[in-house]
Amino acid sequence: xxxxxxxxxxxxxxxxxxxxxxxxxxxxxxxxxxxxxxxxxxxxxxxxxxxxxxxxxxxxxxxxx
Numbered sequence: 001x002x003x004x005x006x007x008x009x010x011x012x013x014x015x016x017x018x019x020x021x022x023x024x025x026x027x028x029x030x031x032x033x034x035x036x037x038x039x040x041x042x043x044x045x046x047x048x049x050x051x052x053x054x055x056x057x058x059x060x061x062x063x064x065x
Contacts, residue, residue, distance in 0.1 A: 002050040004030070004040040014038065016051045 002016045007027070014030065022044050023029045030038045030047070040047070 002047070002054055004038070004042055004047065004050075007039050007041065009041070012038075016054055019047075019051070022047055 001013045003011050003013050005011050014032070018032045018034065019030060020033045021031045023031070024044050028040050028042055028044055028047065030040060032038075042050070
């Protein structure tokens with residue numbers, strides 16, 4: 001799960017496992033596998049970095065167990 005900011009400056013959380021694609025149009029458009037689309041303030045690179053950090057947390061937790 002990653003926290004992103006909508007165009008109304010309100011934060012919400014999306015499941016990063018459900019992201020199908022991220023586009024810069026010029027704002028950032030996240031399309032989920034179910035077809036839902038979200039325009040957010042974060043850049044494509046910021047979203048990719050957030051997903052990587054989230055996945056590292058998961059994998060580090062699995063290795064420690």
